[in-house]
Amino acid sequence: MSDNSRSGAKGPMAVELEEGRKYAFCTCGASRSQPFCDGSHQGTSMSPHRFTAEKSGTANLCVCKKTGKMPYCDGSHGKPER
Numbered sequence: 001m002s003d004n005s006r007s008g009a010k011g012p013m014a015v016e017l018e019e020g021r022k023y024a025f026c027t028c029g030a031s032r033s034q035p036f037c038d039g040s041h042q043g044t045s046m047s048p049h050r051f052t053a054e055k056s057g058t059a060n061l062c063v064c065k066k067t068g069k070m071p072y073c074d075g076s077h078g079k080p081e082r
């Protein structure tokens with residue numbers, strides 16, 4: 001996945017998710033409400049990744065936007081660029 005992060009954040013962001021609730025995960029990196037979409041992608045070809053939480057609790061969501069397991073962090077932020 002390409003580096004879409006504009007936030008400068010390197011690691012994941014821990015957020016509380018609610019089972020069955022729908023979320024819009026920011027894929028463009030421009031949202032000021034990371035890791036969620038705030039509509040800042042308007043006018044680009046990007047769109048949020050919509051997902052439904054499978055369980056309630058804390059989840060580590062990707063902020064660097066390099067994860068291969070969107071929206072969850074897979075440790076890609078610590079790997080060298082390819």
Ligand code: FES
Nearest residue numbers: 026027028037040
């Ligand atoms: S603000 Fe980034 S995908 Fe919507």
